[in-house]
Amino acid sequence: MYCFQCAREYLEDVAECVECGVGLVDEPPTPPEEVGEQDEEQVAYELYEWSFEARRMLDQLLTGDSISHGWQGAILIVRERDEDRVDALIEQAEVTEDPRLDPDVEKIGYSMDEWTAEAQSMLVETLGLNGVAHEFDAEGELIIAETDEEVVDEIIEGVTQKLALDDALGDASIVMEGLELSDFLGDVRILANKLVKNPGDAKATLAIVKKSATLADIRTPFGFDSRRWGQIRLGGTEMNEVLSTEERTEEDVTEAAQALSALLADIV
Ligand SMILES: [Zn+2]
Structure with a gap:
């Protein structure tokens, strides 16, 4: 591509x-x-x-x-x-x-003061994808039709959550590429699948705790979409969190393992 x-x-x-x-x-x-x-x-x-x-x-x-x-x-x-x-x-x-704002409809404004440029461009992109007509006024406020308030609130919440996710994940420190990466991801997926079948598998649990911590700390590899990689890192974080919780149920483990395996399904 x-x-x-x-x-x-x-x-x-x-x-x-x-x-x-x-x-x-x-x-x-x-x-x-x-x-x-x-x-x-x-x-x-x-x-x-x-x-x-x-x-x-x-x-x-x-x-x-x-x-x-x-x-x-x-x-x-x-x-x-x-x-x-x-x-x-x-x-x-x-x-x-992008659809233009109808000059005759009631409008409301959202202050963008707290928004970084990156966050604003993500917001604008999402508004466009959802066909929400919008513009910015001279003060930099986001202006939308009042009838779109509900959907815009939802979009803003989604974007905010995505940014919070990026924050929560923090910067990754491990660089892994190519064959090493595909072998690693393949191993993680095999372990996750083992836990799906048998959430009590102690050997697989021990192995995946270590690997999922590593996974959560790998920088976006070349050729990966950064948002998608963020989700994979989060999958590793969640797997790790579940397994380090004493009162986890087998269902918790199966669920996290299934999610992690699905995230890696079309890669390895
Ligand atoms: Zn380009």
């Missing part, structure tokens, strides 16, 4: 570029300087205002129509002679743009 904006290459299960935030595409992008022949005129479209998803959609429409194109960040480069065709596709892609 490739980022169409910066050309970084990713493994297949990665959804978006860690640098640009845009969704990935199947084909390697064309460097902007290679769009058209050397003596051919190019035109540039500045699409900073566009959502990630709309840019990705446009990229795919251009690829689908075999229109040579490249990106410089959020600037789209095409051949001048393709301009009319590109304009038509731009109109098509704009439909997927």
Whole structure:
């Protein structure tokens, strides 16, 4: 998978570029300087205002129509002679743009004072994914339609929880990649499956306590989506916590082991 904006290459299960935030595409992008022949005129479209998803959609429409194109960040480069065709596709892609706030509806504002830039961009992305029309006013307050209050409250809670999760996990210190990592994850999954079958397995318990502590402390490996890796680390943390609780039931163990095994299912 490739980022169409910066050309970084990713493994297949990665959804978006860690640098640009845009969704990935199947084909390697064309460097902007290679769009058209050397003596051919190019035109540039500045699409900073566009959502990630709309840019990705446009990229795919251009690829689908075999229109040579490249990106410089959020600037789209095409051949001048393709301009009319590109304009038509731009109109098509704009439909997927974030819905605009209706000027005639009652609105409410949320102060973003306590929000970091990273948290705000996560919030905006989630609002977009849920089709919630929104904008920011001059003071930086998030403005939404009053009728969306409930869903926005839910989204804010979700984003807040996600950030709290990142905080709770803390920084990981172990670097593990490649074969060592896949062997390790394979071992963890085998142990987890043993505990699913027999939550009283003392040998497996002892082994997985050590391994799940390690798992919870591994930095996001190359090619993994950081959110997804965060969930895997959390799975390790939870397995460890359950097993270090004296009054745990067999059901607790089975549940945590099942969850951990499922997190690793399509990796190993
Ligand atoms: Zn990128």
